[in-house]
Amino acid sequence: MKLQFPFSLPVKKLKLGDSAIGLDIGFHSIKMAEIIVRDEGIEIVNFGLKEIKGSPKKGQSRADFMGGLIKQLFAERKVHGKKVYISVSGHNVVIRRAVLPKMPEEELRDAIKWEAKKEVLFSLDDADVDYHISGEVTKDGADFYELLTVMARADIVPFMMEMIQKAGLKPQGVTVVPMALWDYDRAINTINPDEVTSYIDMGAERTRVYFVADDQLLFSREIPSGSKNITSALIGEYETENGNGAVVDEQRAEDIKKSYGLPPEDSKEKTEEGILLSDLRKRILPIVTKQVEEFYRSIEYFKNKYKRNKVHRLIVSGGGVGLRGLYQFLTENLDMNIERCNALFEASTENLELTKEEAKLMGPGLTAAAGLAIGRCAKINIMPDKYRETWQKTLVKLAPLALLPFVIAGLFFLGGYLRADLKAAEKTLEEKKQLLENLQLQFGKVQGPIRKLQSLGKEERDLRREKENLPGGALASADFGFVFDELEKIVGNNTSLSRFTYTDSRFGREDNEEEVVGRRESRLLIDIKGHIFGDDLSVQTTLQYLLEDLKKSPAFQDVKLLKSEPFKIGRYTSSGIEFELLLVPVTQADGNA
Template sequence: MLFFGKKIEPIGLDIGSTYIKLVQLKGSDRHYQLVKYGMVPLPPEVIVEGAVMDSGRVVEAIKELLAKHKVKTKEAVISVSGSAVIIKRIAVTDMTDEELAESIKWEAEQYIPFSIDDVNIDFQKLGPGAMEGQADVLLVAVKKEKINDYVNIAKEAGLEPVVVDVDAFALENMYETNYDMGAGTVALLNIGASVMNINILKDGLSAFTRDITVGGNRYTDALQKDFGMTSEDAERVKRGEIVEGSDQEQIAGVVASVTEDIVAEVQRSFEFFRSTTGSDKVDQVLVSGGCTRVGNFTQVLSERLGMSVEIANPFQNIKVDAKKFGAALLETGAMAAVAVGLAVRRQGDR
């Protein structure tokens, strides 16, 4: 399966740990129109930190989503993230793409903490390296077991997965589709239920990527532990709803504490980016995912980072029928960043 391969005309299917999101677009080259959009919840513990615990329930949910939105297209782009994904920017001797394709496996061995036989590898040349005769290459390795799990789920749901992408790169595609890819440094954060994807772009190229196993489930776990809430009530609290019989002041304290923990992870990642790349400035922060729906999360993130933080709009530059999709996008649009990034994959674009 390709990570950087050709773009086709599929549905984008983001299989998360609490929701499965679906986006279908028509058009190409930054001129897209929304055709299908929807999401369906998954029961707790069906997918844990990206690992599939109950594939049957996931297949059922995908079938339900496809039927509800009358999706006819069988081709799908899916994605993976988490600890089974390794992304590194490396320097190699400058060579042709064909030569690099032959040698990348041996280049990769020194950077990958898994057996080279257990992973699928892809790469993308970014340009000349810092030293003469070198090239900068973005190396991607994903455990075959992880890819097979997600591919098999899609197939069992009646789909044909034509590309397996990586969440961090789907974010980049979403950004490129909806925003101006100019000079400067932009941090893309997608904070889902169990995994946070970070992709920091410098002058339009990916300079730093990281997946961290932290996300909105931290709120759910804390609320269940401290107040004995059901997962459904915990989700309502995260959306700002009041649960009858609960102490709002105590709940607010727990939510604020978890927010600080997640924000601290972002701060550490930014510090790591600065120390490993020599960059000292992030010009823009765009955040997506379910955590954007939690209280004052983006405000706290902005205060701790000392810069403005904007909630991403994955449909900003996409033609949308407001009567058909308006209400759904207003409520959940920021959760669809990865799905949009998958849905823009088109044939012939590497």
């Protein structure tokens, strides 16, 4: 089958005749799209979807199990290519924007980790990191990079690599889903950089929302709900008109969801069991209503945070979008222009070996896979160097099969290459030695001013003590009634506060010790400890919103997350985290300022 996209070649990295395979591995299914570049544009020459059913057998690893499913998919679809581009997602993969001083690119990864370590909840020491420089700005006479950064926990990408290799394939790159969706959109649409585009990717277990403007990925959010929630809602017992009743298990619920979707409000039809479609709607409606509320909340949060008047385009994709009746429900309740991604409808369907309904269900789920093949991880690729193919590795592989003259020529070329590298390194070392000598000379010149500055610092602290002992120098008080009201409004149902401590930060601190949250006239501190209960994703989402709401509250000047760590095993019957926050309240003095 051949599906031809009606657009010109938009991706510089692609060349005529090139082919590529995108592999989107989700929680519920594996999607594959193979493209080839023609004169007229990009052609989908193969695609496939395989649901993930069952679990690893005894003694079989998860990587072996998943690798076997991928191998089956490629065999069933008769895919001959081995090189694939994949994506990673989840709460252990973080997408952030950052602004950092201009520096050598070899130093940027360490700088990105350092800048992000206070906000990322997993260790960044061995995390896989990549970045895309989206722009440059100048502030106070200094030059800065505007960066899109991606960080994955140290075990995420190696597991994906093992899975792909178990399938007998060769990974070429690893990126994140929003980059794939963005690449797909740019391939088939002309995007005005001044407009805001939101991509909503509705998967089986999670829904992800992304916002793009000014040729930058500005904001992303993950919602812990997907099409699987609809399947779960449909499972159970039903009353039928004949009085016999009906019981729907998980497999039948999945079939009903695919066949009937979200039925119309006035539907009088029944399923083959005699279940009224109106009863199905009653079960599905709370799920999709909650989804729409989360979409609206994400849109409003983005508009407020980034000072945007509107979101011009809302593009929905993913397996959940194929649900019958969902597009109409979204359009009616979000009151904005919504576009659906469907690679099978946006291409020619002349030779399509699927019915229109099958294509409607499968097509949206292929968007990320097609985007991976088109974009080829050009902007973001967090695949570690040890997995990447290089000419040196290729030479080593071919050496046993090559004739001796070719081996000698290759070694001679490699030797020349290394000698050039050595000379360049020696030159760099000499330059750095000279720079060090200059810095040492300058260091002696600045010692006098430093000592003077230290003396002035001591004088300042002495003056502060004298001021505090003067009438009217006492520490201003906070409105604790207002503070407690704000905490009551902000703290969620799955969150409990176990300790509330109010202190004067002036006492118990050495003169040379740094302020925890910076110097302030108030210097009142509130230390809060608490617990958040739930699974990993809901806990992280709750903690994120708690911090955001506290920072927006008029009761606090500043908020600092001091600690967040999982419950110790056996301490509670439910999973969750313990956290500690340091708050600087607004004082009466601040209110009168």
